[in-house]
Amino acid sequence: MVSPLILVNLKTYQEGMGSNAHRIAAAAETVARESGVVIGIAPVFTEIHPMSHHYAIPVYAQHIDAIAPGAHTGHILPEAVRAAGARGTLINHSEHRLTLADIDACVRAAQRLHLESVVCTNNDATSAAAAALHPDYVAIEPPELIGSGVSVSKADPGIIERSVNAVRAVNPETKVLTGAGIQSGECVKIAVDLGTCGVLLASSVVKADDPEAVLRDLVSLL
Numbered sequence: 001m002v003s004p005l006i007l008v009n010l011k012t013y014q015e016g017m018g019s020n021a022h023r024i025a026a027a028a029e030t031v032a033r034e035s036g037v038v039i040g041i042a043p044v045f046t047e048i049h050p051m052s053h054h055y056a057i058p059v060y061a062q063h064i065d066a067i068a069p070g071a072h073t074g075h076i077l078p079e080a081v082r083a084a085g086a087r088g089t090l091i092n093h094s095e096h097r098l099t100l101a102d103i104d105a106c107v108r109a110a111q112r113l114h115l116e117s118v119v120c121t122n123n124d125a126t127s128a129a130a131a132a133l134h135p136d137y138v139a140i141e142p143p144e145l146i147g148s149g150v151s152v153s154k155a156d157p158g159i160i161e162r163s164v165n166a167v168r169a170v171n172p173e174t175k176v177l178t179g180a181g182i183q184s185g186e187c188v189k190i191a192v193d194l195g196t197c198g199v200l201l202a203s204s205v206v207k208a209d210d211p212e213a214v215l216r217d218l219v220s221l222l
């Protein structure tokens with residue numbers, strides 16, 4: 001079995017910036033070391049380099065633009081993300097949607113640079129479409145549950161199961177993550193039992209008073 005991945009998206013939460021980002025990364029490193037579970041973080045772009053240099057955990061970008069080096073202004077250059085020490089990147093997060101053509105180009109850019117690609121989707125049909133692009137991961141996150149405090153594992157396990165089946169039917173090599181409202185070891189266990197390789201989550205860790213305690217709970221049933 002593939003080792004599960006717990007990927008914490010710090011988004012642009014104030015609680016995930018600066019010294020708080022360090023606090024969360026240090027907690028993730030401690031819990032990953034104790035448990036053997038891979039815990040990654042996706043901080044804001046300016047934190048990718050400090051995080052990747054200070055901590056042994058994998059660091060992901062929250063987005064890349066499908067551009068080549070050259071005359072572009074204000075874009076996220078995949079080469080720069082790679083040079084900053086990122087292991088991979090989210091693509092098409094619900095809060096940063098792209099066209100299908102852009103998603104394809106981002107996956108290609110990630111492959112060219114040996115960055116892991118995590119394509120976010122909103123239902124099983126888009127999960128199947130994303131799998132056809134051969135990313136490393138498809139992450140199914142029902143938008144209405146994102147940040148709601150209601151876990152996809154409990155509120156809508158069917159969407160996880162259907163996405164796992166849809167992705168397997170199109171491309172068995174692409175792994176599936178799920179997210180939205182994930183907050184406990186039980187949520188993670190349900191997701192993994194339904195065939196995912198882990199979870200993508202944000203608020204329950206980023207906004208916690210004690211992120212280390214939440215992370216320890218998240219990995220407790222794996």
Ligand SMILES: O=C(CO)COP(=O)(O)O
Pocket residue numbers: 009093141145146147148149179180181182200201202203204
């Ligand atoms: O969008 C998400 C992770 O990318 C999920 O966010 P929450 O864990 O806050 O629901």
